[in-house]
Amino acid sequence: PAPGATTIRFALGAPANVRVQLFDVSGRLLREMNAGRCERGGGSVAWDGRDGAGRAVSSGIVLYRVVAGSAEASGRIVLIR
Numbered sequence: 001p002a003p004g005a006t007t008i009r010f011a012l013g014a015p016a017n018v019r020v021q022l023f024d025v026s027g028r029l030l031r032e033m034n035a036g037r038c039e040r041g042g043g044s045v046a047w048d049g050r051d052g053a054g055r056a057v058s059s060g061i062v063l064y065r066v067v068a069g070s071a072e073a074s075g076r077i078v079l080i081r
Contacts, residue, residue, distance in 0.1 A: 003080055004079065007047070008066065009044045010066045010073060011043075013071075014040050018066065023062070023063040030062065049079060061078060
């Protein structure tokens with residue numbers, strides 16, 4: 001569970017441009033964050049619990065997708081306010 005803000009961590013097998021997309025459970029894009037070029041190994045993106053317009057996202061499940069080049073990984077965050 002995340003208390004309004006969290007860090008999304010990921011691991012890369014090779015350097016890549018990384019972006020993180022956050023969605024509500026209906027699939028609506030809440031926010032997209034560009035992490036830029038990340039080197040091989042571990043990386044992370046901090047999320048402040050806000051959507052693309054700067055509004056606080058309500059408590060509940062938030063889905064995320066990490067896109068690094070042609071590779072993707074996804075997961076979920078339980079946001080508690």
